[in-house]
Amino acid sequence: MQLIIRGLVAVHIIGVVIMAGTTMIDYLTFRTFWKLADHGEARSLGLIPLMARYGALIRMGAVTLILTGIALIILQKTDWLHQFWFKVKLGMFFLLLLNGIFVGNTQGHRFRETVTAHASDFTEHSVQVRKNLGLFYPVQLTLFLLLISISMMQPDKIKS
Amino acid sequence: MNMISFLQTGLLLHIIGLSILVGSTLSGYVLQRQFRKEYKDRQRGSALMQLITKFQSLSGIGLGLQIISGVMMLAATGGGYGQQLWFKIKMMLVILIIGGTVALNKGLQNRLRKLWFDDVVSDAKDRQMGKIAVRISYVQLFLLTFFMIIFILSIFRFN
Numbered sequence: 570m571q572l573i574i575r576g577l578v579a580v581h582i583i584g585v586v587i588m589a590g591t592t593m594i595d596y597l598t599f600r601t602f603w604k605l606a607d608h609g610e611a612r613s614l615g616l617i618p619l620m621a622r623y624g625a626l627i628r629m630g631a632v633t634l635i636l637t638g639i640a641l642i643i644l645q646k647t648d649w650l651h652q653f654w655f656k657v658k659l660g661m662f663f664l665l666l667l668n669g670i671f672v673g674n675t676q677g678h679r680f681r682e683t684v685t686a687h688a689s690d691f692t693e694h695s696v697q698v699r700k701n702l703g704l705f706y707p708v709q710l711t712l713f714l715l716l717i718s719i720s721m722m723q724p725d726k727i728k729s
Numbered sequence: 730m731n732m733i734s735f736l737q738t739g740l741l742l743h744i745i746g747l748s749i750l751v752g753s754t755l756s757g758y759v760l761q762r763q764f765r766k767e768y769k770d771r772q773r774g775s776a777l778m779q780l781i782t783k784f785q786s787l788s789g790i791g792l793g794l795q796i797i798s799g800v801m802m803l804a805a806t807g808g809g810y811g812q813q814l815w816f817k818i819k820m821m822l823v824i825l826i827i828g829g830t831v832a833l834n835k836g837l838q839n840r841l842r843k844l845w846f847d848d849v850v851s852d853a854k855d856r857q858m859g860k861i862a863v864r865i866s867y868v869q870l871f872l873l874t875f876f877m878i879i880f881i882l883s884i885f886r887f888n
Contacts (some may be wrong), residue, residue: 575884579884593749605776623759718744721737
């Protein structure tokens with residue numbers, strides 16, 4: 570039993586590592602895109618098809634994370650659901666998920682559509698989307714950092 | 730308490746380093762495949778080329794973070810598990826395989842970059858770049874597999 574739980578924890582960590590790592594890379598690509606675009610270099614458009622492919626990796630990580638998370642809650646003897654740190658963790662995770670689905674994914678799609686549709690003058694057309702995404706990534710990465718920290722330290726466990 | 734937080738800081742940095750490494754290798758694989766599709770279009774290819782260079786320095790940062798945080802954790806625990814079999818195997822894998830694969834990856838990417846910035850236009854050159862790009866994506870898949878093996882080794886710590 571202990572072995573199964575360890576295995577699940579391992580896969581759980583792989584899930585979060587893929588999710589957080591890809592988000593980081595996505596942010597790097599987004600910034601590189603604008604660095605090129607702001608210099609008026611049309612080659613920035615070459616990054617758009619690549620950016621469309623990160624979503625699949627992030628979703629894959631998220632599904633792994635959620636499934637192993639549920640399995641761990643069921644299998645663990647400790648009643649996490651009543652512990653304070655775990656409630657905070659769950660709350661933050663839902664924030665992360667909602668931010669990812671409703672801001673990241675939606676704005677990302679809009680961003681790529683706008684840039685593709687107005688290939689010659691996308692900068693003017695994407696002011697708002699650019700601002701939204703420019704906020705989305707730092708928020709998401711901060712949430713990842715907080716979530717991983719909380720999960721590792723499990724503050725209740727340290728106190729007792 | 731002090732010891733715990735030192736160990737935990739090390740562990741947190743280790744997970745961040747792993748995220749950077751896995752993220753840049755996994756996306757590096759996707760990037761390499763995209764490059765293979767588009768490198769004949771000079772303009773699009775050059776944006777991807779720029780990103781390839783960035784991913785490479787990012788994975789360097791990730792690797793550095795892994796080593797620093799690994800030493801931190803070893804110091805925090807007084808080097809206790811340095812004697813254990815799983816840790817010796819892990820270190821061997823890290824030094825031999827990761828070191829070798831990273832060096833191989835870097836060598837291939839440097840060759841690709843050299844060809845890319847070389848102004849000669851020829852079919853032979855294009856073919857060669859395509860070949861190198863395929864090899865890089867294989868190396869990246871190998872790297873990911875080794876990361877996975879090392880990670881599982883560290884979690885289960887069999888003796």
